[in-house]
Amino acid sequence: MRMTIAVVAVLGAAAPSARAQEAAVAGAAPAAGAAPAGAAAEADQAAGEVAAEAEEVPEFDKLHTPDSPAFVILGVSPTEIQRPTTPREVSLSLSTFLTEGDSLTIPKNLALEIAPWWLWSHPDLTIDDYGRGGVSSLWRRLTLSVGTATDSVTTTDAGGMAIETSTTDLAVGVRTGLHDGVSRSSCAARVKGVDQKLRALATSTALALTRAQDNALMFASVAAARQAEVAQKLDEVKIDAEDEADIVRDNREPEKREAARALAIEKKKSAVLLADLVEHDDGNVAYQAALTRLKQERVRPQLEALEAVFAECAELEAARRGFLVDGGAAWAWRFPEASASDGRFLAWSAWASASYQTSWLSAVGLVRSQNQKPTANATDNYLDLGGRAIVARKKIAASAELVSRWLVGKDDMDDRDSWYWHLAFAADYMVRDGTWVTVSFGKDFAGSEAGSLFSTANLKWGFGEPSVKLPASP
Amino acid sequence: MPKTISAVRVAIHKVASDDDKIVARATIGEGQEGAWSMHLDDKFIKGGTAPEDVKLGTARKLRGSLLEVSAVIKDVRKETDRLTLTARVTPGETKPKAKISQSGDPGDNATYSIVIHFV
Numbered sequence: 001m002r003m004t005i006a007v008v009a010v011l012g013a014a015a016p017s018a019r020a021q022e023a024a025v026a027g028a029a030p031a032a033g034a035a036p037a038g039a040a041a042e043a044d045q046a047a048g049e050v051a052a053e054a055e056e057v058p059e060f061d062k063l064h065t066p067d068s069p070a071f072v073i074l075g076v077s078p079t080e081i082q083r084p085t086t087p088r089e090v091s092l093s094l095s096t097f098l099t100e101g102d103s104l105t106i107p108k109n110l111a112l113e114i115a116p117w118w119l120w121s122h123p124d125l126t127i128d129d130y131g132r133g134g135v136s137s138l139w140r141r142l143t144l145s146v147g148t149a150t151d152s153v154t155t156t157d158a159g160g161m162a163i164e165t166s167t168t169d170l171a172v173g174v175r176t177g178l179h180d181g182v183s184r185s186s187c188a189a190r191v192k193g194v195d196q197k198l199r200a201l202a203t204s205t206a207l208a209l210t211r212a213q214d215n216a217l218m219f220a221s222v223a224a225a226r227q228a229e230v231a232q233k234l235d236e237v238k239i240d241a242e243d244e245a246d247i248v249r250d251n252r253e254p255e256k257r258e259a260a261r262a263l264a265i266e267k268k269k270s271a272v273l274l275a276d277l278v279e280h281d282d283g284n285v286a287y288q289a290a291l292t293r294l295k296q297e298r299v300r301p302q303l304e305a306l307e308a309v310f311a312e313c314a315e316l317e318a319a320r321r322g323f324l325v326d327g328g329a330a331w332a333w334r335f336p337e338a339s340a341s342d343g344r345f346l347a348w349s350a351w352a353s354a355s356y357q358t359s360w361l362s363a364v365g366l367v368r369s370q371n372q373k374p375t376a377n378a379t380d381n382y383l384d385l386g387g388r389a390i391v392a393r394k395k396i397a398a399s400a401e402l403v404s405r406w407l408v409g410k411d412d413m414d415d416r417d418s419w420y421w422h423l424a425f426a427a428d429y430m431v432r433d434g435t436w437v438t439v440s441f442g443k444d445f446a447g448s449e450a451g452s453l454f455s456t457a458n459l460k461w462g463f464g465e466p467s468v469k470l471p472a473s474p
Numbered sequence: 475m476p477k478t479i480s481a482v483r484v485a486i487h488k489v490a491s492d493d494d495k496i497v498a499r500a501t502i503g504e505g506q507e508g509a510w511s512m513h514l515d516d517k518f519i520k521g522g523t524a525p526e527d528v529k530l531g532t533a534r535k536l537r538g539s540l541l542e543v544s545a546v547i548k549d550v551r552k553e554t555d556r557l558t559l560t561a562r563v564t565p566g567e568t569k570p571k572a573k574i575s576q577s578g579d580p581g582d583n584a585t586y587s588i589v590i591h592f593v
Contacts, residue, residue, distance in 0.1 A: 118553040121575055123503035123560045127550075128524060130505030140553075186507050187550070188523050198509035198546060199521040205585050206544035207482075210516040214540050214589075263515075267538020274486065274591055284484075291482040291589060299585045303478050303546075310476075310507075310548040310583060 069173025070147030071111045073330035073349050111147035113173075115140075127186045141177035145330075146170075165336055169346060173330035178352070179323060205299045207291065211266040217294075218273035221286035230276050237268045325354045347372040351384075362390040366403065381408040386422075395430040405445055420445040476549075476581040479557065483574045484589045487541075489533035489566045496536055496563060496592075500543045501525040503558035503575075508547035508584075510559070515540050533566070536592040543572070547584040557584040 117140050130140075149169045154162055188195035209217070222230050239247075243264050251257040277283045329350040335343040351368035368384040386403030403422040410418055424442030431437055489496065500510040502523070511521035512528055514536075520528045530536055543561040558575040562568075574586045 115553055121504065121556055121558060123558045123573060123575065124501055125503050125505045126501065126524060127505050127507055130551075186523065188507065188509070195509070195523060198507075198523060199511065201546045202509040202544055203511040203518060203521050205546060206511055206513050206542055207587050207589070208513045208516045208518070208542065209540065211538070211540060213516075264538075270538050270540070270591065271593060274593065278486070288482060288484055291484065291587070292480065295482050295585065295587050296480045299478065299480050303583060303585070307476065307583070310581075 069143075069175050069328045069330040070113070070145040070171040071109070073171045073173065073332050073347060074109065074147055074149040074169050109147065109149045111145055113143050113145035115143045117142060128189075131186070137180050138176050138178070141180075143175045145173040145175070147173070167337075168335045169332055170335065170343075171330055171332040173328060175326060175328035177324065178327045179325035179354075201302060205295075205302055207294055207298065211263060211270060215266055215269050215273055217290050218270070218277060218283075218287055221283045221290055222273070222276055223280065223282050223286075226276065226280070226283075230273065233272045234269050237265060237272065239264050239268070323354070323356050325352060327352045344376055345373055360391060360393055362392070364388040364390070364401075382406065383408050397428040399426045399428075400424070401426075403445075476583060477578065479576050479578050479582060479584040480586075481574050481576060481584070482587045482589060483570075483572065484591070485561075485568050485570055485572045486591050486593055487563050487566050487568045487572075488593055489536065492532065492534040494533040494565050496530045496533055496566070497527045498530055498541060498543065498590075499525055499527050499562045499564075500545065501560045501562070502545055502547055503560060504554055504556045505551050506547050506557055507550045508545055510543060510545040513542045513544070530563075533592075539592050541590040541592065542587055543590070544587045545585070547586070549578060549580060549582050549584075552580075555580055555582065557582070557586075559584075559586045559588065561588045561590065563590060 129136075147170075149171075150166065151169070152164050152166045154164050157163055188198050219227070219230065219234070239261060244261075247257055247260045247264065251260050277287055327350075329348070331348045332346040333343050334346040347370060349368060349370040351366060353364055353366045355362050355364040364387065366384065366386040366388070368382075368386075370382040370384065372380045372382065374380060383406045384403050386401060388399055388401035390397060390399040401422075401424050405420040405422065407416065407418050407420075410416065422443065422445045424440055426438060426440035428436050428438045498512060500512065500522075502508040502510060502525075509521065509523045512519040514530060519530070520526070530541065541561075541563070543559070545559045547557045547559065549555050549557055554577075556575055556577050558573065561572040563572065568590065572588045572590055574584075574588060576584065578584065
């Protein structure tokens with residue numbers, strides 16, 4: 001009978017009412033449960049300020065990602081000049097996925113870009129460390145890309161017969177951020193009141209169990225077959241002489257001594273219960289599950305109020321400001337008829353792009369060196385200098401770019417032009433979150449040759465990570 | 475719509491010597507935004523956003539106590555959707571590792587509690 005009473009008493013403590021838990025947490029942590037009205041109003045005002053700031057950041061700045069270096073060297077990127085940006089863990093780009101007689105087709109162009117540093121967890125990287133930039137950010141912003149592009153070339157043989165040969169180009173690229181722009185401090189550090197609200201939320205969503213409550217949860221998790229045995233062990237727990245001496249020394253008032261004795265007993269019971277849970281998986285699993293359920297109950301009603309602020313913080317974080325510099329390089333090979341044995345080196349390219357970004361305008365400059373091998377025995381060296389201006393507002397962005405190209409080290413016998421230029425205009429519109437339509441047109445480097453004018457219409461789809469881009473060919 | 479991930483991890487910390495002065499440290503990793511708080515049994519000890527060493531007391535007094543490191547974390551990183559909380563208690567040995575790391579979708583929240591029993 002005594003054992004039954006003991007079990008009921010323990011189980012009674014195992015399920016404290018939600019109100020009792022609220023009271024216990026509020027009493028233990030006044031910063032969370034009893035935040036002054038002024039502080040709450042300040043935090044609400046802070047939320048409004050963050051939302052207003054986020055509202056001013058164009059969607060183009062928040063989510064747009066540039067084409068991978070592998071795509072750029074293959075010449076299947078809508079624009080020549082890519083604005084420095086934050087890499088994603090993994091992103092996938094597909095080109096020429098739709099159309100060809102209005103039917104679906106296997107993508108001719110495919111690029112995969114990974115940011116290797118982010119493939120592993122970094123539990124010690126704080127938001128302040130991230131914002132500081134420095135040499136370590138070179139590695140953090142490094143991306144590796146691989147891409148393919150398929151095309152066909154028509155030539156004529158000695159008899160005048162047209163021969164169509166398919167070519168598959170393969171490219172690999174590397175890119176990193178050389179300068180990170182203005183360090184971004186956390187939302188909590190930047191906006192007054194958000195830090196306080198976050199700390200209060202961390203405190204108020206804590207389990208904050210008393211020793212007795214946790215013992216009750218542990219006891220309830222002990223398998224029914226062992227409860228009688230464990231209850232007997234708990235009943236035999238006593239305060240030893242050393243603990244009693246400590247209690248007497250540390251607590252002069254009788255009431256405090258009694259409380260200290262009760263706590264000392266609970267601590268010793270905790271050791272008995274833990275020993276059982278460590279020994280038996282069933283109890284351990286049940287204990288962890290009980291704590292998780294309790295956590296979910298504590299959290300559910302409290303997070304909705306801050307969700308809006310948090311979401312805006314995330315959007316602010318994605319948009320960068322100030323002076324940014326990216327550097328990259330790419331190498332490409334060509335494989336006629338997709339034959340690996342017939343492959344040859346096609347081109348390499350190295351470039352640096354620098355941008356200055358304000359809230360609505362970005363100016364980007366490009367310096368690029370290219371080495372191309374149009375045939376197995378010929379080599380062309382090019383130097384490109386270019387600029388791009390991007391105006392972004394809300395869901396719309398427009399840009400214009402001009403790239404000047406010089407053929408360097410040309411032979412006197414070579415009758416080709418030494419100078420070429422590329423001009424492109426592009427407009428982007430966000431149809432809905434993560435989905436962009438891009439239309440671009442202009443003149444390519446091909447001089448006055450027929451076909452130098454181009455136009456593209458692209459659809460970019462974002463699914464978070466990875467993102468998928470589905471541009472249609474001109 | 476972002477979702478909220480809730481998780482609890484239980485660990486046992488074995489203190490080495492009765493006279494050891496125990497220190498705990500909470501870190502919100504992956505460059506994410508958030509805040510942490512520490513409770514010793516049901517008593518609030520400290521809260522913050524940046525990692526900080528928190529003195530808990532001597533090992534002898536901590537035996538049988540319960541340290542809870544709780545945190546709210548927001549996925550603000552474009553590069554990753556991992557949300558990680560680590561608690562380090564020194565000196566002594568914590569088993570299993572006092573760490574919760576889960577991956578959500580972009581913009582998700584996490585609310586974690588790491589419960590450490592001192593033995």
